[in-house]
Amino acid sequence: MHRSPVVLALLLVPVLVAAEPRIVVEPELIEFGSLKQHETRDVQVTITNSGDETLEIREVESTCGCTVPDLEVTELAPGQSTEMQIHFNSKTFQGKQTKYVHVFSNDPQRPAVDLIITANIEVPLFMSPAKSMVGFRTLQVGETQTVTYTFRSEEVAELEITPRSWPESWLDVEARPGNSAQTVLVDFTIKADAPPGRHRDPLTLTTNVPAVPVVNLQADVKLVSDLVVNPEKVNLRMLRPEQPIKTRVRVAPYRPGTEFEVTGAEVDIPGIRCRIENSKGECMIWLDGQSLAADHELVGDNGAVKGSLTITTNLASTPVMAIPVMYMVRP
Numbered sequence: 001m002h003r004s005p006v007v008l009a010l011l012l013v014p015v016l017v018a019a020e021p022r023i024v025v026e027p028e029l030i031e032f033g034s035l036k037q038h039e040t041r042d043v044q045v046t047i048t049n050s051g052d053e054t055l056e057i058r059e060v061e062s063t064c065g066c067t068v069p070d071l072e073v074t075e076l077a078p079g080q081s082t083e084m085q086i087h088f089n090s091k092t093f094q095g096k097q098t099k100y101v102h103v104f105s106n107d108p109q110r111p112a113v114d115l116i117i118t119a120n121i122e123v124p125l126f127m128s129p130a131k132s133m134v135g136f137r138t139l140q141v142g143e144t145q146t147v148t149y150t151f152r153s154e155e156v157a158e159l160e161i162t163p164r165s166w167p168e169s170w171l172d173v174e175a176r177p178g179n180s181a182q183t184v185l186v187d188f189t190i191k192a193d194a195p196p197g198r199h200r201d202p203l204t205l206t207t208n209v210p211a212v213p214v215v216n217l218q219a220d221v222k223l224v225s226d227l228v229v230n231p232e233k234v235n236l237r238m239l240r241p242e243q244p245i246k247t248r249v250r251v252a253p254y255r256p257g258t259e260f261e262v263t264g265a266e267v268d269i270p271g272i273r274c275r276i277e278n279s280k281g282e283c284m285i286w287l288d289g290q291s292l293a294a295d296h297e298l299v300g301d302n303g304a305v306k307g308s309l310t311i312t313t314n315l316a317s318t319p320v321m322a323i324p325v326m327y328m329v330r331p
Contacts, residue, residue, distance in 0.1 A: 019051070019052045019053045020051050020052070020053055020107070020108055020109070021049055021051040021052075021053045021054060021055035021056070021076075021078075021105070021106055021107050022049060022050040022051030022055070022107055022109070022110075023047065023048075023049065023050075023051075023055055023057075023103070023105045023107040023110055023113060024047070024048040024049075024050050025045060025046070025047050025048075025103060025113050025115065026045065026046050026048070027045065027115075028113065028114075028115050028116065029115075029116050029118075030043050030045075030086070030115065030116065030117045030118070031117075031118050031119075032088065032117065032118065032119040033119065033120065034119075034120045034121075034122055035090050035119050035120070035121055035122065036090070036121075036122055037090055037091075037092065037093070037094065037121055037122070037123045038089075038090060038091065038092075039090050040087065040088060040089045040090070041087075041088045041119075042085060042086065042087050042088070043085075043086050043088070043117075044083055044084070044085055044086075045083070045084045045085075045086060045101075045115065046081050046082075046083055046084075047076070047081065047082050047083075047084055047103065048076070048079075048080070048081040049076035049077065049078055049079065049080055049081075050078075050079070051078060051107070052078045053078065054075055054076065054077055054078075055075070055076040055080075055105055055106065055107065056074065056075055056105060056106040057071060057073075057074045057075070057076070057082075057103065057104075057105050058074075058104045058105055058106065059102075059103075059104040060084070060101065060102070060103050060104070061101070061102045061104075062086070062099070062100070062101045062102070063099045063100050063101075064091075064099070065088060065089055065090065065091060065093060065097065065099045065117075066086055066087065066088050066089075066099050066100075066101055066117060067086075067087045067089070068084060068085070068086055068087070068101060069085060071084060084103075086101055086115070086117070088117060088119065090119065090121045092130070092132075093119075093121045093130070094121050094123040094126055094127065094130050095120065095121060095123075095126065095130075096118070096119075096120050096121075097118065097119050097120070097121055098116065098117070098118050099116075099117040099118075099119075100114055100115065100116060100117070101114075101115040101117065102114055102115075103115065124153060124155045124209050124210075124211035124212050125151060125152075125153045125155070125207060125209045125211070125212040125215070126150075126151065126152040126153065127149060127150070127151055127215070128149065128150045128152075129149065132216070132217050132218060133217070133218050133219075133220055134147055134149070134188050134203075134217055134218065134219040134220070135147070135219075135220050135221075136190055136219075136220065136221040138221075138222045138223075138224060139190060139221065139222070139223050139224070140223070140224055140225070140226075140254055140255075141194070141195075141196045141223050141224065141225050142192055142193075143190070143192075144189060144190045144191065144192050145189070145190050145221075146187050146188065146189040146190075147187075147188045147189075148185055148186065148187050148188075149185070149186045149188070150178065150183065150184075150185055151178075151183065151184045151185075151186065151207070151215075152178070152180075152182055152183045152184075153182055153207075153209050153212075154182060155209050155210065155211065156182065156208055156209055157181065157182075158181040158182065159181065159182050159183060159184050159207070159208065159209070160184070160207060160208040161175045161184040161186055161205055161206075161207055161215075162175060162205065162206045162207075163175060163186070163203070163204075163205055164204045164205060164206050164214075165202075165203060165204045166201070166203035166204075166219070167199065167201035167203065167219065169191075169194070169195065170190065170191050170194035170195065170199050170221070170223070171188060171189070171190065171191065171194075171199075171201075171203070171219055172187075172188075172189040172190075172191055173186065173187070173188055173189075173203065173205075174186070174187045174189070175187075175205075186205065188219060190221055190223070194221075194223055195223065196223045196224060196225045197222075197223060198220075198221075198222050198223075198232065199219070199220070199221050199222075199223065200218060200219070200220040201218065201219055202216065202217070202218050203216075203217050203218065203219055204216055204217070205217070224254050225254070225317060225318045225321070226253060226254055226255070226258055226260070226315055226317045226318050227251055227252070227253060227254065227258075227260060227313060227315060227318045227321065228251070228252055228253070228254050229249060229250070229251050229311070229321060229323055230249070230250045230252070231249065232323065233323060233324040233325070233326070234247060234249060234287065234309060234323060234324065234325040234326070235326055235327070236291075236325075236326070236327035237327060237328065238327070238328050238330050239291040239327050239328065239329060239330070240291065240329075240330065240331070241291060241292070241293045241294045241329055241331055242290045242291060242292070242293055243290060243291045244289075244290050245271075245272060245287060245288065245289050245290055245291060246286070246287070246288050247286075247287050248284050248285060248286050248287065249284070249285045249287065249309065249311075249323065250282060250283070250284055250285075251282065251283040251284075251285065251311065251313075251321075252281065252282040252283075253281070253282075256281070258315070260283075260313050260314060260315040260318075261278050261283070261313065261314045262276050262278055262283040262285065262311060262312070262313050263312050263313060263314055264276075264310075264311070264312040265285045265309065265310070265311050265312070266309070266310050267287060267307060267308070267309050267310075267325055268307045268308055268310070269292070269298065269305060269307035269325060270292065270296075270298070271289045271290050271291065271292055272287050272288070272289040272325070273287070273288050273289050274286070274287060274309070275288065285309070285311065287309070287325075291305070291327060291329055292305055292329060293329075294329050294331050299329050302328075303328045303329040303330055304326065304327075304328055305326065305327050305328070305329060306324070306325070306326045307324075307325045307326070308322045308323060308324055308325055309322070309323040309324075309325050310322050310323075311323065
């Protein structure tokens, strides 16, 4: 095929490549291996600009467990390098962990570089889920739910877990054997006759693991009746003496379609009146009035005023509801 002299000349013109920064991070994979719980490790990472334009390190983000101090150098000339120190704290982690450090720059090809950090955290007593808060979903009064924790230890030939203290009014706790002598399952169960309200209480388990004789947890659940009040408590915060008050409380069914009527509402703090507005599917209770004088007998030494809003309804399952009401008087 014959090409004209012009075409041949164009083919001989060198291709121009735009000058760009290039980020190189070494190493990108950091493997710490086995660590004891609460043990820490430090590692140094080198960031290099292998391009031919200035590299700008715009941001460094880390996930929980890793901290990175502010970089002293954030702009690198072509061929220049800087060091970045990463501090890893195993904290209360257990088992295999994968954490990340993200480095953002103006490299158009790799605007974000993800450094991967792995470790296996060895613990004398393994707990799954690894949460000190035993949480339950929102339940209606009368419903129940069980959350099971698995405990395992290689420190003893046969693991023993014994419930020592827990909120017995609304929670049952039972330990039972797992699939091996070194494993115990603990069931936390909401009682069917647990009272309504938000419950958050501590509980403790004892073990025969020398390094962990006691396990401290908390249990948390919200139990609602057929009617739900929002807010669950009225906190008017800081008020001046005799300052006007106006707020509202909404009462609605937990399950849509439940018919009800609020028949009465009263606050036991002087100076606050209640006005009821029943409508289809809900009720608004308006609280109007003014705060107490600073020298009123119900005002505490620190200015605290506490009382309750009592709501009565025509619903047999929820005839009375009491909502805390509070504020602080500040002259």
